[in-house]
Amino acid sequence: MAKVYFVPLPEGSSVESISRAAGRLFDHVVEAEGIVLEKEIPLKVHCGEAGNRTFIPAGCYDGVIDRLEAQGIASCFIETSVLYGGKRGDRESHTKLAASHGFTRLPFVIADGEHGEDSCDVTIPGKHFKHCHLGKAFADHPQLLVMSHFKGHALAGFGGSIKQLGMGFASKGGKMAMHLGVKPRIRAWKCKKCGMCLARCRAGAITLSPKPSIDREKCLGCGACYSACRNHAVSILTWGGLLNALFKGRFFREKLVEYALAAHTGRRNIYFVFALNITRGCDCEPVPMFKVLKDIGVFVSTDPVAADAAAFDAAVKRGKRFRGGEQLDYAEKIGLGSRKYELVELPCDA
Ligand code: SF4
Ligand code: SF4
CATH class of the missing domain: 3.30.70.20 (Alpha-Beta Plaits)
Structure with missing residues (x-):
């Protein structure tokens, strides 16, 4: 059974406290799981859309980056641009926005090129996809720290590691295939x-x-x-595609999970899920949002499904059941990870 390591955090913890918790969790998971670290490990992040205020602040990753630096491990922030334009729609505007949101400690790399044209194909035995299009730069990295914000999402129901892997690693072509397939x-x-x-x-x-x-x-x-x-x-709109997106969320979620499998397979990633600033919508939304649940803490695992399941279950325990729980069942079914997990709680020093 997969292990998920967890540090609970009080509501409204400071960026420094969150950073310390993430750093301790990194030490712990590496030692407990006997993880061999690569010489270069990017942090897969989401810098938040312009106008969004509830994305995970860049400073929350400092504790982890300090550990990488202390061990002489090179790193960068890595991300892909979004499909729909806006301030994260191409490399130039996306890197500017990331800098304005404080993502300056490491180089900010856009994995799928200037306009999404740099992609690499990964073959999977999926129901919806046999070939997935991921950002080309990911091909250079057998190990990443996948930093995810746990929150709601209009189509996926909720977003965590699976969403970060599936949509966050996909090039524009991959995103198109998941959203509308046209x-x-x-x-x-x-x-x-x-x-x-x-x-x-x-x-x-x-x-x-x-x-x-x-x-x-x-x-x-x-x-x-x-x-x-x-x-x-x-x-990119067709009536068939629109109907699929609007009424068949299950298909979208299955496609997302298959892309996550393509991004996870063959890598020795570590998955961080920050269950903080939990909103109904996702960090792609260009507006300030209200929190729908008090802060929970940070979860870490080498299993993306277990990490998401732990955050999802913790939200349920606190009275908030997000839609999209079948992401976890389908992910387990196709071999992305385990819905069952053992939770190992470390004390909070916030
Ligand atoms: S989506 Fe098709 S037409 Fe558009 S740039 Fe890519 S290959 Fe060319
Ligand atoms: S579709 Fe027409 S307007 Fe748009 S970029 Fe191409 S040539 Fe320019």
């Missing part, structure tokens, strides 16, 4: 023929003349054109 099209009436998408397309799938269009046979579904178009002329 290739983009150009809405000719909105297109200004500026050529930005053409310059980004590595598949030579775009034609602008006489009429803007995308050759679906050539298109790789990487999403770079969607990200590059400032005129909202590239669309």
